[in-house]
Amino acid sequence: MKLSEAKKQFISSWGAFGTHWGINKTMAQIHALLMISPDPLTQDDLMEQLSISRGNVNMNIRDLINWGLVDRVIIPGERKEYFTAEKDIWKVATQIIKERKKRELEPMLKLLDQLEDVDGDKKDKNIKQFVDTVSGIKKFGQQADKMLQVMVKADENWFVGALVKFFK
Amino acid sequence: MKLSEAKKQFISSWGAFGTHWGINKTMAQIHALLMISPDPLTQDDLMEQLSISRGNVNMNIRDLINWGLVDRVIIPGERKEYFTAEKDIWKVATQIIKERKKRELEPMLKLLDQLEDVDGDKKDKNIKQFVDTVSGIKKFGQQADKMLQVMVKADENWFVGALVKFFK
DNA sequence: TTGAATTTTCAAAACTTTTTGAAAATTAAT
């Protein structure tokens, strides 16, 4: 397959993949394009290569920067801003895990804590089922939180090495 | 907090949580309500308790059944159909992992395989970056696939026990 | 400073997804 065709396919399916994970298609496509580009790109490059408007590029780039997945790059002597993406997929993954843990998992665990001590007779089957469900989810979430914490902190090689041994 | 208030909060935040994971709000809310209900519910119960239309309940219940998260229950002597959700959160999680692995991860890995052998000189930096990115993602994805496979097959207690030891 | 290049913003438009509700289909009791 030719590079240009392969690029198109990669960008388009990375975009579709993103939408299953709560990330918008354009953001994922910009990220895909930056990951496969050896050199940093400008907003105009992104507009042109993805056929999207300036405003769209600008907003999605901002989000990607907030997620810690893209960086602004200053090229001396150049007026325009350039952008580049982290290319080590392990770092991309841990960055996403770190952010989602903070944005989603931690608030959920905090809420479950509050919901766990609902008033009333624990013998009532409605209350019992509610509390059992909530505390089951809480325990599971705490376990996941702990595990993700270790992953995020771990050094790539140590972790991958350990995992391979553990799961092989 | 009163049970009715706690239920409302749980349902609403489980719905919001779902939207970050590519699941629609109503589907997640139906699932939440069924998880905290000790007895099976009918479509009418769901319509009433969540204030949504019959068609909406019907379609989302169908999806939940396809995901393997909800089951139809026949109650002898009752005309209506009843629905119940898996309440063991570990089973819920492995079921979701199994499905998403099949629907998303596996097709992505298949595509990456094809993209990896793009034509042209591997010395060209564009080709090199493309191939490096694609194979990096592929390796990572295969690793994840293997790990998830183990999780899904594992028995709850064995796995949780092993994880706790491993990550503590 | 000035002004040209560049980036940012945001209201309106386009697009996508979800929801509704009534009609059609199915089911099961008589």
Next chain:
DNA sequence: ATTAATTTTCAAAAAGTTTTGAAAATTCAA
């Protein structure tokens, strides 16, 4: 077989999200 209860379907409406593009703001070189 008939009928009433229940479930399913799906076109149209509503709601939600993303994209556009032009105006405003910012930046920087001269």
